[in-house]
Amino acid sequence: LGLAGLVLKLFYWRMIDGGAPIATAESATTLGFIGKVRPLDPPHTESNWLLREMGFRVARKHAATLRTVVLVGGFALPILLALLATQIGGGVALPALALGALLALAGLLVERWLMFAEATHTVTLYYSGR
Secondary structure: OHHHHHHHHHHHHHHHHHOOOOOOHHHHHOOOOOOOOOOOOOOOOOOOHHHHHOOOOOOHHHHHHHHHHHHHHHHHHHHHHHHHHHHHOHHHHHHHHHHHHHHHHHHHHHHHHHHHHHOOOHHHHHHOOO
């Protein structure tokens, strides 16, 4: 099950890394048939709550590091610990499985945060994709 999740996660990351954004200012306003859409005036002179919360961007190098944390801590180590527990058994099995479950949970939490951090929110289209 862990290997299937790993394969699906790698496929998902490859899919989102290569694709162009689906939502554009033209599609959001349905004025794309006229041509390029842009704001007449800038909406704000300073950052605001919408940009801080919805326009959050994670740097590529940090995203790559966090993806490595997810792969190693959320998939590889729990799988290895589960295999170790089945091979050794005895008193080592339960702590190994518990540690694997905690690592999988930590990897899941990092992955969920990363998914929201990498998301492109439609509200940022109003700010010219900032």
